[in-house]
Amino acid sequence: MATLAWRRSVGLAFLAGALILFVPDQARAADVPVPPENLLSDRGRGDISDADRDFVIKVRLAGLWEIPAGEMAQDKSNSARIKKIGRSIADQHEELDLLTRNAAKKLDIALPNEPNKDQQGWLAEMEESQGPEFDDVYIDRLRAAHGKIFPAIATIRASTRNDTVRKLAQQANQFVMTHMTLLESSGIVDYAGLPTAPPPGAATAQAQARVVPAAEESSTSGTNVPLILAALGGGLAAGVVATRQLVGNRRSAYRSRRTRYYAD
Template sequence: MTLRWPRRLSGAALVAVALLLFDPQGARAEPGVPDPPNGLITDRGKGEVSDADRDFAVKVRLAGLWEIPAGKMAQEKSDDPRIQSIGRDIAAQHVALDQLVRDAAKKLDVSLPNKPNADQQGWLDEMRDAEGEEFDRVYIDRLRAAHGKIFPAIATIRASTRNDTMRKLAQRTNQFVMTHMTLLESSGIVDFAALPTAPPPGAPTGSTSTAQLKPTSSSAGGTPVLALVMVALASAAVTVFICRHFLLGSRTQGSRRSYRRPQGRYLGS
């Protein structure tokens, strides 16, 4: 009996080590939070590539072109170890993501830029001119705002693209962006009040509108369905009343005609 427990413990330890070796991402995932299985998505370059797909690939490439040097500046200019760690992790992960988007673009013959756009270059200039806590604020706010803008674009491409390579790129990019947003927010200095507000809810995109789903919607000539139902019920009640009235009346008259008063010994008795 005393020898079985060490064997069981060693077996459990081997299983844990195997999980870490074969699925390091899954081993680090939070309990109960699913990790998308990227290996189940094909990457053969099959399917139509839309203009939106090409624009998405360009956006992913541009993100790396300015966030990698921004992360390097965070490691050099910030006095906060947490900001330095965030910059190091995001820069390193963008190197990996940049390789993914370049591989996808090569497979799909999509042209990619080689330098940041004017806005991104301006953000990098801001960071170069800032020092200390001001740098930390600029770095965190600019990157958090940028990730918030590309996040909806990722969802659109992941849900609508016809190309399997672009679909896989969108799924992988989503995992990177979610990680980066979490890292940036862990700094504790994100100005959430300055982020763009969500647009008001619009009409459903399906073929059925909300007006068609309402119980008081018009069925013909603008007459509410509920009013038509009430009229129909009232008409049915009147019809039943009239029918019962005439039926009972005819039965009463018939019974009166067939009835005869008794005669003979019953009179005056």
């Protein structure tokens, strides 16, 4: 009996090992990398564009309304999950706001001290709601806002020339992805109500249009167009003449060979 029990234990252990090997998605989670911030410099070096300044201001504005919104969730929501989401997002925005103010000070960017008109309207909606109604407003407004700033952060992260803005964009990206995940964990996000992505063709055309240098655009515009058309016309005429000559020569050679053939 002991030998039989031992054999069964070994068999179960072997089966468990096989499952780990042949069902990796369930047994072993993939290691998702987190970008190391210590590899980025933060010395305020590099040109700052208007888009960079607008980005820093928008990150500040996000905290100015999402922090009080998270505070309201503690009083107006009846859901322990919504309260926890609101608490986490508010606390994390306080950390992100500190990073933003430090970056703005280094780059001499003036920051607002109150939410903009749209954000004040969203806070007013939350003030007027309670319970499940508050939950819907809170989740919908924050998820939509994070969805709008998410691609904007990616654009700045990929294009900025300034190292401080680059690092802030990377940090903000991590916060926004975390917040979107927290909001979606509520289970009440109205995905059908979110904006859809532009068609691939339209997005590609817009990207290609942005890549064309201004000098290249100017070289094919204005008074240069007639010169280009004239050159194309001249090339076409020369090609026609050359083709006719080639065809004529071939016909003459063919007739000569044919005459000699019949003469023989």
